[in-house]
Amino acid sequence: MKDVLKIEMYSRPENEGFARAAVATFMARLNPTLEEINDVKTAVSEAVTNAVVHGYDDETGVINMEVEIEGHALGITITDYGMGIENVERAREPLYTTKPDEERSGMGFTFMEIFMDSLNISSCYGKGTRVHMTKIIAGGNSDK
Amino acid sequence: MNILKEANCQIEKETVKIILPEELDHSNAIEIRTQIDKNIYLGLAKNVEFDFSKTKFMDSSGIGMIMGRYKLVKPLGGKVILTGETGNVERIIKMSGLYKLI
Ligand SMILES: Nc1ncnc2c1ncn2[C@@H]1O[C@H](COP(=O)(O)OP(=O)(O)OP(=O)(O)O)[C@@H](O)[C@H]1O
Ligand SMILES: [Mg+2]
Numbered sequence: 001m002k003d004v005l006k007i008e009m010y011s012r013p014e015n016e017g018f019a020r021a022a023v024a025t026f027m028a029r030l031n032p033t034l035e036e037i038n039d040v041k042t043a044v045s046e047a048v049t050n051a052v053v054h055g056y057d058d059e060t061g062v063i064n065m066e067v068e069i070e071g072h073a074l075g076i077t078i079t080d081y082g083m084g085i086e087n088v089e090r091a092r093e094p095l096y097t098t099k100p101d102e103e104r105s106g107m108g109f110t111f112m113e114i115f116m117d118s119l120n121i122s123s124c125y126g127k128g129t130r131v132h133m134t135k136i137i138a139g140g141n142s143d144k
Numbered sequence: 145m146n147i148l149k150e151a152n153c154q155i156e157k158e159t160v161k162i163i164l165p166e167e168l169d170h171s172n173a174i175e176i177r178t179q180i181d182k183n184i185y186l187g188l189a190k191n192v193e194f195d196f197s198k199t200k201f202m203d204s205s206g207i208g209m210i211m212g213r214y215k216l217v218k219p220l221g222g223k224v225i226l227t228g229e230t231g232n233v234e235r236i237i238k239m240s241g242l243y244k245l246i
Binding site: 013014016017020034035038041042045046049052053102103104105107108110111114 | 167169170171173177201203204205207208209211212231232236239240
């Protein structure tokens with residue numbers, strides 16, 4: 001089975017919760033465990049929040065979210081057209097943040113990496129950022 | 145005392161206690177922070193108790209908010225107390241290293 005969900009939204013904080021809930025509902029057909037749902041919700045929340053907070057610096061912009069399902073594989077792509085990341089390698093480091101005075105802890109990318117199977121970040125400084133994550137949802141179908 | 149839409153806060157013995165919402169993220173962390181800090185700046189409290197018993201979801205915005213309160217009250221001789229955290233929330237707090245800090 002292959003299916004896709006595409007959502008275009010404004011970079012409003014309220015949409016962080018909406019994006020999480022939408023992905024959780026969409027992936028339900030894979031029969032995920034509670035832990036798998038939580039993992040994916042956290043990763044989506046981190047990526048969308050980054051687009052709102054860093055990509056657009058709390059201004060209004062467009063965020064695209066694409067969720068793909070193929071067999072047990074889940075793929076999520078979150079794109080913003082905001083300010084981009086100057087040094088992606090450094091941004092991935094745990095505890096690294098460019099906004100310490102706004103109480104960011106620098107854990108977003110680390111959580112995405114831990115909770116998903118793969119995390120790919122492509123960013124063009126001044127143009128925007130695309131985060132692509134994948135995870136195999138073994139779900140209730142596995143005997144683990 | 146002001147009652148927040150989602151978070152409920154009360155003061156007892158220099159401790160401001162916050163009942164956190166079901167989902168704690170960037171969209172409500174700032175409002176909760178403001179509510180707590182007001183009480184600390186007014187000198188009504190120096191300890192902060194976060195009650196997670198209703199909370200099913202939290203991301204790094206929650207971690208940042210808790211860490212920020214820790215940095216605020218530590219110089220005042222205050223402390224941060226976490227109660228009722230389970231499942232996903234407890235796991236995220238563990239991974240962030242917060243338990244070692246507070
Ligand atoms: N979409 C984005 N656009 C521009 N910069 C970004 C984006 N996402 C991340 N960054 C940059 O990468 C850094 C690290 O991101 P990460 O999510 O790991 O931490 P954080 O957002 O700063 O803190 P936390 O996620 O713990 O609240 C950010 O501080 C920011 O500089
Ligand atoms: Mg982040």
